[in-house]
Amino acid sequence: MSSDVEAKKVHVYAVAGPALKDEINKAFDQRFMLNCCGSQSELNVALTERIPDVMLLDCEVALGEDGLLERLKQNYLHLPIIVVAENPDVDTVVRCMRNGAYDFVSRSEAEAKLAGKVLHAAKDHSLLVQVNQLVDAYKRRGKFGELVGISPTMQTTYTIIENVAPTGATVFVSGESGTGKELVAKAIHDLSPRRENEFVPVNCAAIPKDLLESELFGHEKGSFTGAESRRIGSCERADEGTLFLDEICEMNLGLQSKLLRFLQDQTFTRVGGTETLKVDA
Missing domain, CATH: 3.40.50.2300 (Response regulator)
Known part of the structure; x- marks a missing residue:
């Protein structure tokens, strides 16, 4: 005892x-x-x-x-x-x-x-x-989260993931379509102190541009036609977890500036709202 x-x-x-x-x-x-x-x-x-x-x-x-x-x-x-x-x-x-x-x-x-x-x-x-x-266990199995491979290039990728996962840094993942950017983001999340909280992926190319801001930041009741109740956006859902934004180049410039503000200080305002909200995502 x-x-x-x-x-x-x-x-x-x-x-x-x-x-x-x-x-x-x-x-x-x-x-x-x-x-x-x-x-x-x-x-x-x-x-x-x-x-x-x-x-x-x-x-x-x-x-x-x-x-x-x-x-x-x-x-x-x-x-x-x-x-x-x-x-x-x-x-x-x-x-x-x-x-x-x-x-x-x-x-x-x-x-x-x-x-x-x-x-x-x-x-x-x-x-x-x-x-x-967790990193040692993944490497012994020849895989890293859902990523599989033992080539030198993949080992380099695993090392980068290992180094960035414990930090609170914003990570930019680049690569051609279909190369596994979301798998990399999920591996970072699963190895981070945030892994017990939500991983929220958002495909910006799959959401109509006039609805993307609401998807990211949420909206207040009555903020536009059809907004019958308050909606919590992806940024708010990812609080203390991980937000993965895919195809961000599809955003219009106005929304990109709002996203930049969010990335800089983690604050945003719901569509139709006046309150500035702060999260840790």
């Missing part, structure tokens, strides 16, 4: 002196299992036993002569590392982030903010681990 409870805790390793160790302990509660290492050698031993969910580093150690932060990121690419420092200046924060730090916390704010930042980092780390496990 105790091992099950331990497994559910967020495991954190910290390289910190006694004073910082006390501050870190004050920030954490029963949700965390903390292992404070007094030296890099102690950390190396701990890492042979278990990879933590999150790593904490004192700024002096992170940016010291041994370059611990940079070295850890080289060996543990996806491990989130949070740096803690006393009264850091902008240059110090920038150096840490450039060397791969996930986040940065001032010691004066550690007790109030550190736990929340660690929980957020642990969640991101868990999602990346799950994505990597």
Whole structure:
């Protein structure tokens, strides 16, 4: 029973002196299992036993002569590392982030903010681990989602999908008709943190141009003849999921400008409406 409870805790390793160790302990509660290492050698031993969910580093150690932060990121690419420092200046924060730090916390704010930042980092780390496990499983089967192929070109495509899937980036998929652009988009969705939510494909060429705006953004009741009730559009349905737009070249220029705004800040207005809506798609 105790091992099950331990497994559910967020495991954190910290390289910190006694004073910082006390501050870190004050920030954490029963949700965390903390292992404070007094030296890099102690950390190396701990890492042979278990990879933590999150790593904490004192700024002096992170940016010291041994370059611990940079070295850890080289060996543990996806491990989130949070740096803690006393009264850091902008240059110090920038150096840490450039060397791969996930986040940065001032010691004066550690007790109030550190736990929340660690929980957020642990969640991101868990999602990346799950994505990597799915990628490995797909590659072992010689397929990637619904894409099938083991040629060098397909392997390159799989690698691109693998790299972009964990991010929140907008992706432009190009190719001739029938080459599988929607399959690529679906593979990205299935490997992303959004996979539990809806994948919404829209073929812009198959929808009459005067109805396409309503299909994308929805409409309010009475906004045009036949609009007898409010309709939720594809952008709104894809909130926290993935929206795939096929044949976007078929849009008229006016609608393309509205789509550009949506891509830039994720906001839109239903046809016939006045309220600006914001989604995460």
